Amino acid sequence: MNQAANMATKGEPSQPQAVRFDLEKVRSDFPTLNQKVSGHDLVYLDNGASTQKPQQVIDTIKAYYENDNSNVHRGIHTLSQRATDKFEAARVTVQSFINAESDAQIIFTNGTTESINLVAHSYARAFLQAGDEIIISTMEHHSNIVPWQLLEQQIGIKLVVAPIDKNGNFLLDEYTKLLSEKTKFVSITQLSNALGTITPIKAIIEAAHNVGAKVMVDGAQAIAHTEVDVQALDCDFYAFSGHKIFSPTGIGVLYGKRELLDAMPPYQSGGDMIKVVSFSGTTFNELPHKFEAGTPNIAGVIGLAAGLDYVSDIGIANIAAYEKELLDYGTHRLSEIEGLSMIGSADNKASILSFQINGVHASDLGTLLDHQGIAIRVGHHCAMPVMEFFGVDATARASLAFYNSKEDIDALVAAINKAVMMLK
Ligand code: PLP
Secondary structure, eight states: OOHHHHHHHHOOTTSOOOOOSOHHHHHHTOGGGSSEETTEEOEEOBTTTOOOOOHHHHHHHHHIIIIIOOOSSSOOSHHHHHHHHHHHHHHHHHHHHTTOSOGGGEEEESSHHHHHHHIIIIIIHHHOOTTOEEEEETTOOGGGTHHHHHHHHHHOOEEEEEOBOTTOOBOHHHHHHHOOTTEEEEEEESBOTTTOBBOOHHHHHHHHHHTTOEEEEEOTTGGGTSOOOHHHHTOSEEEEEGGGGTSOTTOEEEEEOHHHHHHSOOSSOSSSSEEEEETTEEEEOOTTGGGOOSSOOHHHHHHHHHHHHHHHHHOHHHHHHHHHHHHHHHHHHHHTSTTEEESOOOSSBOSEEEEEETTBOHHHHHHHHHTTTEEOEEEOTTOHHHHHHTTOSOEEEEEOOTTOOHHHHHHHHHHHHHHHHHHO
16 A cells, blocks of 8 residues: 555544554555455455454464364363363453453354354244244345244244335334334344445334344444444344454354343253253253353354454444445445446445446456456345345445555456446
């Protein structure tokens, strides 16, 4: 990055600047960003799918395997105790990152998808019955649709879909009208991966609680872009994935209110989640272990804590403010491209630029951008119903992280212009 851009991000006197971190330094922390693709400097704009990992996370995982590798919770020996200490310390890091009441309410899963499935299979199967309603929204990711659809088939609950408007705004009034004494559960994204909409999640939760429904928040996208305080939100469950927040794949989190987690039956069963097993009966372990059957992803958990520490050091408020500036810049620059229409321009938006260009198929565009070293995502983004709502089968999506710069956006725009000339 040139000096001018770096200065711009650090603060110009004429306008308030959001960035209070050293962008150059941050970029140098992410080794994958420093490479050429198809002979061009890589511009990575697929953060909504998965984020890159800072050296600090990579080093933490390496150090664990080099020094402490062992199984957790069961060992009397030093390595096992060290692994256990780091594993449980990571739980406290997660607890503090989302401001959970206690570390016992942090359940490690393999990702958002598993966290949602855990709640669907354990909570909903145990406490919902035929005729009860679950509300989701038009813009949910498939992992927050299909688990509830399966319950519809298996136990006869009814899935109700809260609408959005043509800009991708969540329609709070319409949603509120759908709530009734039949509503027993609401599961809504905090930030849409397909549109970038930030939903009014606190109001959604409050309204659901007014009719006695429990609420699950899909925080897969929100976790890396907004401050998350589960106590302030008063959500009943919160799910996110490590790989969307600069941490390893294969690790995720489910937060739940204690009384709900206590009342829920185990999800998977086997080692670690039991207290006593005999052929006449088995008793289950305390929280959080009741929901963590088998050997967990120890390196993933320790790596997740390193990723969250990295984000905390920069400050999520700094990240959000900087990304807002980038998003505004990107929205403006993309609007200059002839024939480009933005899919999703909600009033409250973060990190996602999802668009279509007249006469250009998204996958052709994605391929030509890759030839210019630019990584974006094309397709339905695992959100086919919202694609259908907008009458498209695919969009091109540039999704931002705090290591992206205005120059990345300039490179994207130049590459799109070049690709469009080739395709038209
Ligand atoms: N929910 C949203 C909003 C997402 O964007 C994603 C992933 O893209 C998921 C859920 C599923 O996350 P994972 O594949 O990490 O389980």
